[in-house]
Amino acid sequence: MADTIDPARADDAPLTTSKHRSAAADAIAGKLGTPEDGDADTLIGRTVTIKRPRAELYAYWRDFTNLPTFMDNVERIERLDDRRTHWTVKAPGERTVEWTAVVTDEREGEYIAWASEEGADVPNSGRIEFRDAQGGRGTIVSATILYDPPAGVIGKIIAKMFQREPAIQARRDLRRFKQLMETGEVATGARNQRLLDEGKN
Amino acid sequence: MRALAWHGKHDVRVDTVDDPEILNPRDAIIKITSTAICGSDLHLYDGYIPTMQSGDILGHEFMGEVVEIGSKSTLKKGQRVVVPFTISCGSCYHCGKHQYSACDNGLPADNQDIAMSLYGQPMSGLFGYSHMTGGYSGGQAEYVRVPFSDVGPIVVPDGVPDEKVLFLSDILPTGWMAAENAQIEPGDTVAVWGCGPVGLFAVQSAFLMGAERVIAIDHFPRRLELAKKFGAETINFEETSTYEALMEMTGGIGPDACIDSVGLEAHGFFIDNVIDQIKASTFLGTDRPHSIRQAILACRKGGRVSMPAVYGGFVDKFPLGAFMQKGLTLKTGQTHVQHYMPGLLNAIMEEKIDTTFLISHTLPLENAPDGYRMFHDKQNEVTKVVLKPGLERVEIDV
Ligand SMILES: NC(=O)c1ccc[n+]([C@@H]2O[C@H](COP(=O)([O-])OP(=O)(O)OC[C@H]3O[C@@H](n4cnc5c(N)ncnc54)[C@H](O)[C@@H]3O)[C@@H](O)[C@H]2O)c1
């Protein structure tokens, strides 16, 4: 809370681009609702423009089981009921971390917010927004993710994975989402299946 | 399959590697019948392009026969196609505007970060041109995987020899776009720096677009001769002061349009350890923009500068004052190949454009390392090398 400037009032730029990270996180946390345990302290925000209709993008995302197609770290997502999904996410050393996420708020075609339930390995919450882009360019998609890496040894490893380049991961996931929606596939530079499996691009 | 792989500076070898496969629905596999070595490949050969890895397969100018298609490809097996060097999706905002080299989706998501750091936004993918441009295996090989095969490759009629259409993949559209970017008006004098393949096609294109005079600049007599054959006047910059000559030859006005088709080819692209350094932004002064500086100084007031030549990083002593004070326009970019292919294929079929004059050497793919050495060491005699897969290696004296 060291920052005295409220970035929300400094200009019109999104909070996720604030230089005052904690202030931005706090402000967003209010809007997002923090995960059930712990106060989330790391914020990632990314925006892409996708040349597809808003309704189509919303519908694809709202079916959470689609997300592993373009989210690199996410191994699988199972549907528990209309609002709850169980996530299994890759962690370093062949490990996985898991949590159950619940949709906390949504408006058809506009936004979806979710948060992990109690007992999550990595408490987190997220929000995805869809707005019409100007000039017929499709839809502006903004993702905001807040998470709270746990303490302890395992926590350190997980934090490393989530924290090292969390913004990069979110950015890459959104690019893959865009590729899938615009081109019907996720681009790869690999020459064949073996190289693709080895992660060679 | 056999393929030309990069192993380091001045170390390229024909290796046996595993074949490409269809990975995405819009992919196709092409069996290469002809592939060329480009001036741009020499930057890789000289080790100036960052993010190369040992074993990377080179080649971005190629054509061949469709042998396999993904479920969403619109090509048919057996068709002959020329493949654009830019890998573009055809469906994003930029592709919609025919800005194919600015495609949002040609680069794999993970590879976009370097371009983001360097250029602010990622560009399209390129074949065989480092991991910064996607890590795609190139076409100096027996087979290649071609993404977005429903929007990229152009089908060519049977019976037309490869040599006539191969350069639709890069240098012909590049020379054409260079002339188009010069916004030539009737009565114009156009100066072209560099008589490599790009410059020579720019000379031809400039005349076709109505230039009254074209002045071509280089120091290799044989290349200047080729420019002269197309009607250009020439300046040999080793014998003559280029600026003085241009001013005198244009009655003290300066050329109306100037095309820089030299770029880092002649002057080097010195980005060492760029990956580590991008974040620190410490690689200042990487390019040596001699020809673009000269073009800006020589250009007439209110004139146009077109820059097909490739630059990669930052430049020192760019004559920004002259550029501003004279009110010049600069247009540039990696070529939007897909946009130009159909029109240029027609021009070739109607014999309005000749491309075969350029080829000085045709070699088996097995001799590709010789081809690189020749093209690198003997620029006067070696204007373009075409490689043919499937032929036995021959002994040649280089
Ligand atoms: N924009 C694109 O999409 C695109 C596509 C292909 C190639 N390129 C670039 O275009 C440039 C030319 O390609 P190329 O294949 O013709 O290369 P090239 O090496 O065959 O030709 C360059 C020519 O410039 C001449 N030259 C060197 N210094 C000069 C000077 N000071 N004044 C005048 N001429 C000079 C050289 O003698 C040589 O003949 C390269 O930078 C290449 O990377 C750009």
Ligand SMILES: [Zn+2]
């Ligand atoms: Zn080329």
Ligand SMILES: [Zn+2]
């Ligand atoms: Zn595109």
